[in-house]
Amino acid sequence: MGRNTRKRRTPLAAKVVAGAAALAVGGGGLVWANFHASAHEEGPAHHRTRSAAAQVATIDCPDVGQQLSGVPDRARGEVDGELATMDSQITEAYQRLATTRRAQAGDPQFVQNTILGPLKDRRKAIIDRIQLEIDRAGGRADDNLDQLAGCQGRPAEQPQNGDGQDGDGQNGDGQDGDGQDGGGQDGGGQDGGQNQDDNGNGAAGPVADDFIDINDVEPNSRDSENGLAANGDGGSTGTFTTDCGVNENNLFNSDNLIAAPGVDNGAHHVHDYVGNQDNDAFSSDEDLANADTSCRNQGDRSTYYWPVLRLQDGTEEFDANELGGGAEGNVGRILKPAQAELKFVGNQQGDVVAMPKFLRIITGDAKSFTNGDANANSSWSCTGFEDRQVTDKYPLCPEGSQVVRTSNFQSCWDGQNIDSANHRDHMAFVQEDGGCPNGFQAIPQLQVRLVYDIPTPTVENGQVRNPYAVDSFPEQLHKPITDHNDFINVMDEDLMNEVVDCINSGEDCQ
Structure with missing residues (x-):
C-alpha cells in the first residue's frame, strides 16, 4: 500500500518521539511498548510476574483542548500547535511507562517521580503558553487551565492476557486489591518469551x-x-x-x-x-x-x-x-x-x-x-x-x-x-x-x-x-x-x- 507522499516537515517533538519509539520496537518493527521490561532489562521472569499487579496500564491526562472556548481566531493556529505538542508529550510518557516496568517494580514512586511529575511540568509550561497566546490575541484565557496539567496512571480495567495473571494478591477479575490491573500488564506469556498472545504490539490491545x-x-x-x-x-x-x-x-x-x-x-x-x-x-x-x-x-x-x-x-x-x-x-x-x-x-x-x-x-x-x-x-x-x-x-x-x-x-x-x-x-x-x-x-x-x-x-x-x-x-x-x-x-x-x-x-x- 502507498501513502500520501507530500513533502512535510517533522517537528522536533515528533523526532523525539521517533527516537524513543525506536527503542521499543522489535520483531521487525511490530512490537510496541512491551509492558513488562525494556529491551535492555534482564532478570528472572517470576520477579517480573510478581511486580505486575503494582503497575498501571496507561496514562490519563485531562483533555485541555476540550476545555477551550473563546480562543480568538488569530490565536487558534498557535493553540492547536501547542495542543498537538501536548499529545506528543503524552505519547512519549506512555512509551516511557511501557518500557520501564523493571524500574517501576523496584520503586513504587518511579512512575510519579520519573514520568508523571516531569510530564506535569511540561504540560504546565504549554498551558502557560496557551494562556499567553490567547491573551495576546485579545481574548481572556481561563485561569483554571493550570488545574489540567497533572496526569495520572490508570489500569486497563481488564486483563490483557488471560493466563498471565499472578495469583498473589489478585482477586477474581484480574485486579489486585488497590485496583491496579494485574493480569493485563504482565501477561506471563509475553514477558516470559512467548509473544504469540500480544498481537504484535505488547499490551497496547485490543484484548479479549x-x-x-x-x-x-x-x-x-x-x-x-x-x-x-x-x-x-x-x-x-x-x-x-x-x-x-x-x-x-x-x-x-x-x-x-x-x-x-x-x-x-x-x-x-x-x-x-x-x-x-x-x-x-x-x-x-x-x-x-x-x-x-x-x-x-x-x-x-x-x-x-x-x-x-x-x-x-x-x-x-x-x-x-x-x-x-x-x-x-x-x-x-x-x-x-x-x-x-x-x-x-x-x-x-x-x-x-x-x-x-x-x-x-x-x-x-x-x-x-x-x-x-x-x-x-x-x-x-x-x-x-x-x-x-x-x-x-x-x-x-x-x-x-x-x-x-x-x-x-x-x-x-x-x-x-x-x-x-x-x-x-x-x-x-x-x-x-x-x-x-x-x-x-x-x-x-x-x-x-x-x-x-x-x-x-x-x-x-x-x-x-x-x-x-x-x-x-x-x-x-x-x-x-x-x-x-x-x-x-x-x-x-x-x-x-x-x-x-x-x-x-x-x-x-x-
Whole structure:
C-alpha cells in the first residue's frame, strides 16, 4: 500500500518521539511498548510476574483542548500547535511507562517521580503558553487551565492476557486489591518469551474483553441521543447519497487537518481518506477547493476521513516502522472498507439549510478511553444484525456477516462559524424531539456507514487471536470506544443547494 507522499516537515517533538519509539520496537518493527521490561532489562521472569499487579496500564491526562472556548481566531493556529505538542508529550510518557516496568517494580514512586511529575511540568509550561497566546490575541484565557496539567496512571480495567495473571494478591477479575490491573500488564506469556498472545504490539490491545458476540447484544439497546438519525416521518425526509469510493487511491497519513493543522503526525494514528485528494496537515482551504476528488460527483471535494482498521495478523504494513503506524503501536494489515456509504439526511422538525463551505465537523472522540464517553458516538455492528449497536466493544460477527462501523454526525450548526476552539462548540446534536437547540440551525446530517470483510477473531480462555482494531493514540490502547469520524464540507454551491433541495422536498438523490 502507498501513502500520501507530500513533502512535510517533522517537528522536533515528533523526532523525539521517533527516537524513543525506536527503542521499543522489535520483531521487525511490530512490537510496541512491551509492558513488562525494556529491551535492555534482564532478570528472572517470576520477579517480573510478581511486580505486575503494582503497575498501571496507561496514562490519563485531562483533555485541555476540550476545555477551550473563546480562543480568538488569530490565536487558534498557535493553540492547536501547542495542543498537538501536548499529545506528543503524552505519547512519549506512555512509551516511557511501557518500557520501564523493571524500574517501576523496584520503586513504587518511579512512575510519579520519573514520568508523571516531569510530564506535569511540561504540560504546565504549554498551558502557560496557551494562556499567553490567547491573551495576546485579545481574548481572556481561563485561569483554571493550570488545574489540567497533572496526569495520572490508570489500569486497563481488564486483563490483557488471560493466563498471565499472578495469583498473589489478585482477586477474581484480574485486579489486585488497590485496583491496579494485574493480569493485563504482565501477561506471563509475553514477558516470559512467548509473544504469540500480544498481537504484535505488547499490551497496547485490543484484548479479549474488547470483543462481544453480536448475538449477546440486546436489540435496540443502545441509548445514545448522539447516535440518533436526524430525519424521520416528519420534517425534511429526503436523502442525498454521495459515492466517493473506499480509498482506492491508497491515500493514508497520520495527520489531522481539523484538530492539528500544520502539525506532522498530529493524529498519532493513520486515517483512510475518501473524497478530497489533497489531505494532510498543511492543506489550506484553497488547496482543498482546487484538489481532485474521488467522489463520482466532481462537485463534491469534501474531505471524509476516519482511523483505519487493522487486522493484527503479523503483517508488516508500509508504515510498520513509521510514526502513526508501527512505531506508535498501530500494527497489522490495514483493512479498507468493502463499502463506504456516505449519506446526508434531513431533520425531524423542519427544513435544513445549506452548510457553509469548509465547515469542519468531528464526531466521536479519539480519546474516549481516558476522556470518558461524553463525546463517544460511533457504533459497531454486523450486517444482518444492525438493530444491535454497541459503542465500547468490537463485534464478533457470525459466518457470512460483515463488520459495520456507523457514525451519525452532529446536524445543528450555530449559523456563524465553520470551526471552534475545541472543534465542537459550533455544532450540536439534535435534541430528543429532533429539533436543534436555541440559536442553532438544522443542516443536512452526514451519516457514514463502513462495511468490512474481516475474519472473525478467536476468543478463548480470556485471549483473543488475530483481532482487528481501530488505529488510536498509543495511550488509548485501541479501545473501540475511541472510534471517530471527520468531515470538511467542500461541496460547490450548486451541489450543496441540490443536496438541500433533495432533502427538503423528500426526494432520494445521488
